[in-house]
Amino acid sequence: MLGGPLIVVTSFLYLGLLFAIAYWADRRADQGRSVIAHPTVYALSLAVYCTAWTYYGSVGRAVQSGIGFLPIYLGPTLGAALWVFLLLKMIRVSKSQRITSIADFISSRHGKSHLLGGLVTVIAVVGVVPYIALQLKAVSNSFTILMHYPDITMPGSATALPIWQDTALYVALLLALFTILFGTRHLDASERHEGLVAAIAFESIVKLVALTAVGLFVTFGLYGGFADIMQQAQEAGLLQSMMNATSVSDQNWFTFSFLAAMAVILLPRQFQVAVVENSSERHISRAVWLFPLYLLLINIFVLPIALAGQLAFPDGRVDADTFVLTLPIAHGQEWLAMFSYLGGLSAATGMVIVETIALSTMVCNDLVMPVLLRHWRTRSVPADLTAVLLRVRRGAIFGILLLGYTYFHVAGEAYALVSIGLISFAAVAQFAPTMIGGLYWRGGTEAGALAGLGAGFTIWLYTLLLPSFAKSGWLPMTFLDSGPFGINLLAPQALFGLQGMNEISHTLFWSLTANIGAYLTVSLLRPPNAEETAQASLFVDAMKYDRPAIGLWRGNAEVTELKRLASRFLGRDKVDTAFAEFSRNRGTGYNPAQPADAETVHFAETLLTGAIGSASARVMVASVAQEEPLGLEEVMGILDEASRIRAYSKELEQKSRELEAATAELREANTRLQELDQLKDDFMSSVTHELRTPLTSIRAFSEMLLDDPRIKLDDRKRFLGIIVGETERLTRLVNQVLDLARIESGRGEWTTGEVDLAQLIRQSIETTGQLFRDKGTEVETRIPEGDFRVWADRDRLLQVMLNLLSNAVKFVPAGSGRIIITLSGGDEDYQVSVADNGPGISAGQQEQIFEKFQRGDGDNLANPMGTGLGLPISRQIIEHFGGHLWVESPPGKGAIFSFRMPKGSAKLPASETGSSDEPAYIDRG
Amino acid sequence: MSQHILIVDDEKNIAISVDYLLRREGYEVSVAHDGEEGLRRIRDDRPDLVLLDIMMPKLNGFEVCEAVRQDPELAGVRIVMLTAKGRDAEKEKGLALGADAYITKPFATRELVSQVKALLQPTT
Amino acid sequence: MRRAILTSQRLLAVFLTGMLLLFSPIVSLFDRPLFWLGIPMIYLYLFSVWAILIAAMALIISSSQK
Incomplete structure (x- = not known):
């Protein structure tokens, strides 16, 4: 209970x-x-x-x-x-x-x-x-x-x-x-x-x-x-x-x-x-x-x-x-x-x-x-x-x-207590102009703040607190109804005749009006003095600085004196610790016997502020330090200096950031150059290898023929045949290397005009006809009726077709080979495919074969005449005309090489210039 | 009994020329066309000397050389690297892997023969 | 730093939205003797807006701390 x-x-x-x-x-x-x-x-x-x-x-x-x-x-x-x-x-x-x-x-x-x-x-x-x-x-x-x-x-x-x-x-x-x-x-x-x-x-x-x-x-x-x-x-x-x-x-x-x-x-x-x-x-x-x-x-x-x-x-x-x-x-x-x-x-x-x-x-x-x-000014402390x-x-x-x-x-x-919550709120609302305003406006002065707070507080007292006393019966109600001494205009809850508002809104309106008005007006009567300017800067610019602006002090003070002062309020141990930490943070030891600099004085004052408030701390520090008052001009100068230094350091930061970015770019460019260099090196090495291989045979057979007159006629014929074949291979290789180099460097000569793909395919089959017959390969074409014109270099395109066909015939089985050439049209482009029934190309090699001197497995054995440059050149040609060349090889179904070319005679590849009316022109771009 | 030389090279024509050259000098010669076949033939036939190309499909010359040198049973096999890769680094790599000589393509036929002879002399 | 600015601007947007939903004529649309699920509409409206504002602020803050 x-x-x-x-x-x-x-x-x-x-x-x-x-x-x-x-x-x-x-x-x-x-x-x-x-x-x-x-x-x-x-x-x-x-x-x-x-x-x-x-x-x-x-x-x-x-x-x-x-x-x-x-x-x-x-x-x-x-x-x-x-x-x-x-x-x-x-x-x-x-x-x-x-x-x-x-x-x-x-x-x-x-x-x-x-x-x-x-x-x-x-x-x-x-x-x-x-x-x-x-x-x-x-x-x-x-x-x-x-x-x-x-x-x-x-x-x-x-x-x-x-x-x-x-x-x-x-x-x-x-x-x-x-x-x-x-x-x-x-x-x-x-x-x-x-x-x-x-x-x-x-x-x-x-x-x-x-x-x-x-x-x-x-x-x-x-x-x-x-x-x-x-x-x-x-x-x-x-x-x-x-x-x-x-x-x-x-x-x-x-x-x-x-x-x-x-x-x-x-x-x-x-x-x-x-x-x-x-x-x-x-x-x-x-x-x-x-x-x-x-x-x-x-x-x-x-x-x-x-x-x-x-x-x-x-x-x-x-x-x-x-x-x-x-x-x-x-x-x-x-x-x-x-x-x-x-x-x-x-x-x-x-x-x-x-x-x-x-x-x-x-x-x-x-x-x-x-x-x-x-x-204490008159008596001992x-x-x-x-x-x-x-x-x-x-x-x-x-x-x-x-x-x-x-x-x-x-x-x-009494009423005065019951409604006190909001009355209190209205009282502290008087702090808003000087507090919040002071955080964002530099112009506020001591006089302005005093006037604003004073005015707001007075009106709060008069229109809210006194009426609550009246309602509690401690003041005559007539004071409320008809104002003091019967002056209606001064009636507390209808000040200057303002009626129709409830009491809190009424007070808030008048008090904040008077408060803000007085704060602004009185502050604007004179410019802020040195101390006000310095403090305003600390508050308004608080988010800009990492550290408060130091240096707004000049005079003579000793560290020991400052420490003694602070110790009296805070205790010796605490002050010792604080000063030690301070000098550690600054990275400089301090010599107690030396005069304190502005930063140390500021630190001591801030330390005291925590204990006795800023105004008293200022007074106390002044008592041990002989301060030479700074004029407004000097304060402004120091603040300007500080902001200049900040601007300057910001600029420096900006510059160093830019420099870093530039360095990174350079480094990247350098890496790219090195990579290119490496690629060129590899290319040269491959070319050398490819050149030396036929040369080896040519030299060996030539020397043997030269050294040994006893070689049988049959062998002689065979050896000479090999020498001729290897020489042809050498010539082809040199031509293709030069060709590729020209295309890659953009110096290729292109004779551009309308090309009918259907006709191109037929011509390519005619040209390679002997190859197919030799190997007993069946060739099928699937060419629909219609217009298949593209804008390209006819000879180059033929080169691509011949390369694809000779590749295909190279890999199909002898006697039972079968090659299907398909031409089809999409919305924007045409596609040509060459499918064979050879061994196909493993997924890992499908991209590799388009790289220079990379042959598919067994290529060399099957055809010693391949240079390893045919497909890379073909791809370069097709891409030059805005097309795309690729290979697919479903397991067990041979390889399908296809290329796509954009449609249309009037359409020029993006890289070309000149009017489409020109039937042919030389591209040097 | 004549000494046995194995040529490992994927270039048919080079193999033909070297084969002819060395047969004329009285050696017994056989030919393999890629690294895998080459290694197999080295193990099976135990040739006295191998002429080994580097750039080959399946197993390259360096790999074959390394495999031979790791096999103690094949210690007696001489290896001559024969390659179109003419860089010094390649040559050093070949010698480091245990090749006895390194000949760059294209080579003089006489030089090849004398090199082979020199290598085969002491063991006989 | 840019992230922090974005967060404070989003919070400012929440403040303005709150001002609109709580102190504009919009709120008087709900200030009628109507009931929804037996609860006065204005009561429900104010608490909903309140909860949504808090949720929005929490969301903004949590996204800024990722």
Whole structure:
């Protein structure tokens, strides 16, 4: 049975588990085995966006306004698509500058201004503390409701109770302690809180699972699925009223989406997890879709729970904001109720812890540090500043949570608390112009940023916060209705008579108009000074540089002094390690006695920035370094120089790339030449061999005949016959080699004209007729009727035919040889085939025989007169006229040599020039 | 008993001329027309000397030479490479593979005969 | 580098498509008291568009990491 003690113990156990996770993750981080360096953990940590306002409040919003709860999640989904530009740049800048908060970001961008950092901190605290109060209220209410299990009792007004009986106070104190324990473990705020992030990612899982569990129970346990709930709700008339409550054409639809898209990166806690705690830029990619997916999942059951709640509690006695908890209670599901309570607790604690840490960093660095710095100017500085800083930060955490509690205690059930989520969103939206604008526009100045933020914040206060006080009864309602002192034009929610807008849209319009207008106008009043120009360059050009532009500093400083300064804030060991790594990265050792150069000073300042913020770091470094201020001209000069160097090095890179490409081309050409050379060499070697072979016989027989007069007459005749035959072979070879060389080198002489293929075939058969008769070979022609004219050199084509026919007759069996010559016509070309019934040509040799001096097996024996050049020359001839010569040899069926020639008399081969009317011409191309 | 010489050459006319030349000098001569046949005849007939062409179908002269030299039973066979491939590299390769002499085509008939005689002298 | 630019431009296209599907008069076409499978059409439409946008982004990211 649930009861107070059990709930308290469970809550403590849950917080203890969180702490254990955080402790474990921190330990792992110390051992260098980070658990959070994972894109999924990063995406889950971003889900700290979903607070108790989502967990309990979405259902409430759905009851009030139907689909009106969705823009808060649709906006960030769309915004996430732009993270690869915006968030990436914010992270890049923050990492290189060791920026640890939004206040530092804006202040650093506009010339490291203390004033600006302070203003941003004030806006953040005022805007967000009520939001923290809301979380405290959620925890305390859910606790109270669960305490009364199985009854359903709405918690009374917190203000009615004495403070020491107020759960929220204890919740606040507990959370403060918890936050201090693992939020200020390291002093250097730029160091990631690994444990914290691990715990937050875990909480994101808990709240999603808890809400889904309740959703599943309601949708499928109490009802028969989505459609069933919808139908029952429709019968009860609930659905229509909810669907009518908000329309997508409302101003809210877009305004809320826009606000949410901004808030998801500009809320202090979101900046903390998205930018400061980010461990790798590559994690953004996963978050771009995983975070929106998380939002989608956590919203699936909102509408079913909202409808089921209204069906279960029709009298309106039960607050819709509690349905997630009260539905399980009403159906006696005590463990589910407990789990649901834990889900809400995780949503609230996650938000409070991260938000408080983020705010405490700002308060410490941008409000307290400037004061301390001024204080130390007149008095001695304490030796151990580390302890001072830690105390300040812990104090800030405590203070912020107490502030949150106080607000809750005072505002309680008031309107000012209920609608605080969007009011907070509108407050942080004021950071957008200076933050996002500052990332892309160089012109923004400190004065401009102060004016813009000031104007926007003032209008937010006046049109949104004060009216919420009025609605809570702390200000007269007449202030709302007819403006201060009855000046209608100044009515907070109809400023300058602007009516017909809802309050949030109204505020957003006026505040952002004033904000952007003032930022632009005041910035444009004067050109940015040296410091602003330098910082603008670091931010705007962040994606262009690998390293921040160094050299914007001139003066005298000593390394030992800088180290001593940094050690006071960060501790000696840490500083020693950092400096050692720095000089290692630069590749130069440093001599402590030597004056520090600009890069070293910059490094020391960045190191300090991580601990105390950029503006304070600037002041501190200036205290040990005698700086000669750089004028605007000089800063511009250095920046110009830097960009010139970059342009120059880019040009060099380009040049060297071109050179590499040229080298590669040359190398390739060289290889090709070498290959050609090799081919020529091989050709020459083959020609030599072919020439020497007949010469050998000729010489041997000649010498024998010369030496020996006694040789018999028969032998003499035989030998002389061989000599004549070999001489003929030699002549043929020389002719063919020259022929081939001419064709290949393009110097062949071609007498081109119309050739009738049918006639050509008949002539070739006549010429070779004796060969066929000698070997007893039967020749068959298959020539259809018709026109078979091609554009070619008649004699050359005849040469090809004769070569094919003599080849064929060479291989057919003596006495039973059979050769079939076929002529056929396709659409675009004619084909001539010469088929024989010889042994055929093996697949491996079918291409080889077209290479020079490559004969088929047995060729030499069968016909010692072959030169090995006939087929290569034939192929060259056919290809010269745009045709194609090839061989097929189905196993056991002899060989079929075929060539195809393009049709037509008017058609010239592509390589030829001149008009087709010319009957014949000499091609020298 | 006259000594036996085997001519391995796919060029019919060259084989005829060398055959006639060496018979006239009193040697017993036989002819093989490709590398495979040549190797088979070397193993079967155990000639005293082989005139071996290099560019031949089926098995080229280098391969035949290598096979002969790897067979200890054929240790006594002299090999004369006889080829139209006149490059120095080819000659070195032939000698490295164990040929006793290397004669380039076209050759002087007297030179061939004296080379053959010189190689066959000591064993008899 | 060129790959990264392509990815960011694709994501920009998803953003613009989302703007069109969620914040243009197109969305009001579905904002009617009609039901499909017993579920209000607008509800179904918004969640579908939402899921498709997420799927598109995931697809773009995963293709960029090949």
